[in-house]
Amino acid sequence: MKLRDLFSDDAAIEPQAEAVDVKGLSVDSRAVKPGDLFFALAGSKTDGSRFIDAAIQAGAVAIAGDRPSQAGRVPFVVTPNPRRALALAAATFYPRQPATTAAVTGTSGKTSVAAFTRQIWERLGHVSASIGTIGLVSPKRTVYGSLTTPDPIALHKQLDEITGDGVTHLAFEASSHGLDQFRLDGVRIAAGGFTNLSRDHMDYHPDEAHYLAAKLRLFRDLIAPDGAAVISADHDCSPQVIEAARTRGLRVIAVGGNADGDGEGIRLVGASVEGFAQNLALEHRGRNYTIRLPLVGEFQIENALVAAGLAIGTGSDPSAVFAALEHLEGAKGRLEWVGEHNGAPIFVDYAHKPDALAKSLQALRPYAKRKLIVIFGAGGDRDAGKRPIMGAIAAENADQVIVTDDNPRSENPAAIRAAILAAAKGATDIGDRTEAIKAGIAALRPGDALLIAGKGHETGQIVGDKVLPFSDHEAVAAALAARVV
Ligand SMILES: CC(=O)N[C@H]1[C@@H](OP(=O)(O)OP(=O)(O)OC[C@H]2O[C@@H](n3ccc(=O)[nH]c3=O)[C@H](O)[C@@H]2O)O[C@H](CO)[C@@H](O)[C@@H]1O[C@H](C)C(=O)N[C@@H](C)C(=O)N[C@H](CCC(=O)O)C(=O)O
Ligand SMILES: Nc1ncnc2c1ncn2[C@@H]1O[C@H](COP(=O)(O)OP(=O)(O)OP(=O)(O)O)[C@@H](O)[C@H]1O
Ligand SMILES: N[C@H](CCC[C@H](N)C(=O)O)C(=O)O
Ligand SMILES: [Mg+2]
Numbered sequence: 001m002k003l004r005d006l007f008s009d010d011a012a013i014e015p016q017a018e019a020v021d022v023k024g025l026s027v028d029s030r031a032v033k034p035g036d037l038f039f040a041l042a043g044s045k046t047d048g049s050r051f052i053d054a055a056i057q058a059g060a061v062a063i064a065g066d067r068p069s070q071a072g073r074v075p076f077v078v079t080p081n082p083r084r085a086l087a088l089a090a091a092t093f094y095p096r097q098p099a100t101t102a103a104v105t106g107t108s109g110k111t112s113v114a115a116f117t118r119q120i121w122e123r124l125g126h127v128s129a130s131i132g133t134i135g136l137v138s139p140k141r142t143v144y145g146s147l148t149t150p151d152p153i154a155l156h157k158q159l160d161e162i163t164g165d166g167v168t169h170l171a172f173e174a175s176s177h178g179l180d181q182f183r184l185d186g187v188r189i190a191a192g193g194f195t196n197l198s199r200d201h202m203d204y205h206p207d208e209a210h211y212l213a214a215k216l217r218l219f220r221d222l223i224a225p226d227g228a229a230v231i232s233a234d235h236d237c238s239p240q241v242i243e244a245a246r247t248r249g250l251r252v253i254a255v256g257g258n259a260d261g262d263g264e265g266i267r268l269v270g271a272s273v274e275g276f277a278q279n280l281a282l283e284h285r286g287r288n289y290t291i292r293l294p295l296v297g298e299f300q301i302e303n304a305l306v307a308a309g310l311a312i313g314t315g316s317d318p319s320a321v322f323a324a325l326e327h328l329e330g331a332k333g334r335l336e337w338v339g340e341h342n343g344a345p346i347f348v349d350y351a352h353k354p355d356a357l358a359k360s361l362q363a364l365r366p367y368a369k370r371k372l373i374v375i376f377g378a379g380g381d382r383d384a385g386k387r388p389i390m391g392a393i394a395a396e397n398a399d400q401v402i403v404t405d406d407n408p409r410s411e412n413p414a415a416i417r418a419a420i421l422a423a424a425k426g427a428t429d430i431g432d433r434t435e436a437i438k439a440g441i442a443a444l445r446p447g448d449a450l451l452i453a454g455k456g457h458e459t460g461q462i463v464g465d466k467v468l469p470f471s472d473h474e475a476v477a478a479a480l481a482a483r484v485v
Contacts, residue, residue: 003062003075006037006089010080011064017075020062025093025153026055027086034059037077039086040069044204064089084182090152091186094160098129098170101187102310103222105215106195106232108356109303110148110173113193115331116307117171123324124316127166131158132173134331134457140165149178152186159187171310174222176201180214184222191228191313192218192250193306197237198355203383212237219244227251228313232302233258233265253313255305262286266305266312271298273366276337282322284312289322296347297335297363304328333456335360338476344444348472350456352379352406354389357453361397370447374398375440376454377433378420380411380462387416391423398451400443401427404436406454407462433461437475452476 004018023035029051032038038055040048040063052069063069064077064085079085091097104113114130118137121128129138135145136158143158149172150158162170174192178184197212205211219229219241229245231238233254245252254265261267261283269281269288276296282289282305293304304325311321330336335349345367351357357376364372374394378387394401403420405413413431421427430436440450452472460467 001093003037003077006092007064007077007079007085008088011085012078014075017062017077020075022061022093025086025090026060027151027153029054029058032058032060034061036060037062037064037089039063039082039089040065041082041086042066081182084185087152087182087185089186090156094156096160096163097156097188098159098163099168100126100190100314101170101172102191102193102314103172103174103184103187103189103218104193104195104306104310105174105176105179105218106193106306107198107200107353108359109195109299109306110175111331111350112300112303112334113195113306113310114171114173116304116325116328117193117310118169119328120307120311120321120324121169121171121316123327124311124320126169128169128171129162129167130171131155136162138162138165138167147178148173148175149183152183155183156186169314171307174215174218176211176214177204179217179222180205187222189218189223189227191230191310192223192245193230193310194219194238194241195232195302195306196235196355198353199383199386199389200353201383202385203381212240216241216244219248219250223248223250225249228253228309230255230306230309230313232256232306234302251313253309255309256302266309268301268305271301280325284318284322287318289319291322291325293325293328295328295330295335296337296367297360299359299363300330300335331457333458333472335363338452338473339480341441341444341450341480342448343446344448344450346441346444346450346476347452348456348476349451349453351376351453352455354386354393357390358393358397360451360453361394364449364451365397368399368447368449370445371399371443372397372449372451373400373402373440373443374451374453375402375404375433375436376420376452377404377406378416378454379407380409380413380416382409384419387419388423391420391427394420395424395427402436402440403427403429404433405431405461405463406433407458409462410464413463433470433472434475434478437472438479441476441479 259265461470
């Protein structure tokens with residue numbers, strides 16, 4: 001592809017460089033291949049412009065960045081926002097995208113909403129995929145991904161491939177990092193969803209306002225002008241998100257108890273727990289629906305309604321969409337029942353931030369007639385401020401707390417646990433997660449319930465720079481099978 005064709009008019013390209021043939025795109029000098037266009041990006045740890053020489057040495061035929069460089073040996077494209085230019089170039093270079101794409105943002109629930117939206121579309125007969133924290137899930141390929149919102153090159157390569165596979169419908173997660181770093185600016189988004197907002201990623205965003213502003217980019221800048229915005233209406237921040245969507249002229253579908261059931265909204269009229277399912281009464285366009293949602297956890301109602309809204313907002317028939325909710329399966333490790341001991345259920349959940357931990361403990365309270373036990377930790381090299389907050393939430397919402405390790409990374413694991421324990425009176429400290437799980441299960445008596453929080457679908461324990469194989473699912477299965485409990 002010609003260099004000129006990869007940029008919009010705001011990029012300055014010397015006329016003699018316009019026809020340079022670009023064979024690939026790269027943002028990492030260590031991954032540059034001959035023929036690549038290298039984007040020099042200012043990052044959080046270093047600055048890509050320091051690696052321009054290395055990129056040229058590796059075969060880069062052109063460089064793009066916001067400051068002209070002395071590199072001189074290959075053409076340099078000056079563009080005011082290189083990260084956004086990269087996203088648009090990636091969309092041009094890998095041109096195919098599923099015809100219908102929905103994105104979801106919010107502090108919690110993105111992975112679940114993306115999975116639910118894919119399942120609803122699938123049931124309605126569309127070839128569907130989802131991309132996010134648990135990777136790419138599509139009929140022809142399932143690929144683990146390390147980022148919630150992949151970088152634009154990986155993202156558009158994947159969109160192009162799955163479209164070639166026949167995928168027509170895609171739901172994907174828009175993380176605040178992804179939005180802030182313009183990773184998804186090249187995607188044609190027909191509908192965007194918003195779940196909720198609470199403390200997260202305070203190691204990246206300077207404050208909550210910056211965090212919310214990143215999320216609002218989905219509605220302010222990215223959804224197609226004739227697209228839909230599906231917004232959970234039950235939070236303090238909901239009016240602000242709805243306002244942003246209305247200002248853009250998007251079709252707003254509010255969902256939840258505060259939504260308007262007479263019109264576009266999906267109103268939650270009532271909900272009751274029945275075993276491991278919930279019965280919902282809904283109203284949409286003045287019609288009433290009764291649904292059995294086969295999922296544990298009040299928060300899954302919000303996720304299911306946002307997913308339903310995304311399907312309706314992209315043209316699916318409401319009654320078929322609501323009927324599909326009766327078949328939803330939770331995403332792996334999201335308040336997932338993984339076994340029982342002495343008749344007490346054991347759940348694995350990905351709650352690794354304060355609000356999620358509170359919500360999942362509250363969701364399990366109805367299943368613990370006696371004691372609710374929780375095992376959790378906090379990641380190293382991540383927001384340290386959340387540790388005591390999570391400790392206090394566990395102490396308040398559970399009857400027995402075991403603090404353990406969850407990806408200590410470069411930090412001292414005992415120090416992370418100590419920060420949690422300081423706010424969790426009476427908690428037990430068991431660093432080794434396998435031992436903690438054994439102890440939690442051994443403590444179970446009839447009428448109890450156990451929550452193992454923080455790792456969800458993860459299959460490794462990150463200690464230092466090593467990823468040691470570990471899964472909560474396997475640790476539970478091993479403890480139950482070995483009858484050590
Ligand atoms: C903090 C963050 O978001 N970092 C992301 C960002 O890296 P960066 O640009 O800040 O990297 P940097 O190390 O400062 O380097 C700057 C530039 O120099 C380049 N470089 C660097 C060294 C070298 O030798 N040569 C070279 O060319 C780098 O490739 C980069 O382009 O852009 C990179 C490319 O897109 C991402 O891989 C990287 O994600 C890192 C690995 C990461 O851990 N991100 C996490 C925090 C993240 O994005 N999480 C969110 C949210 C999770 C959730 O809530 O679910 C996600 O979407 O996954
Ligand atoms: N709507 C919700 N409200 C509050 N908590 C939720 C909600 N949905 C999920 N959770 C909690 O958050 C955890 C993560 O859920 P999920 O993976 O769907 O969200 P996410 O936004 O993708 O999270 P992440 O950013 O970590 O990938 C769940 O295991 C549960 O504890
Ligand atoms: N068990 C994990 C969760 C990480 C979730 C990820 N989305 C992030 O915060 O970057 C940890 O704390 O290491
Ligand atoms: Mg996710």
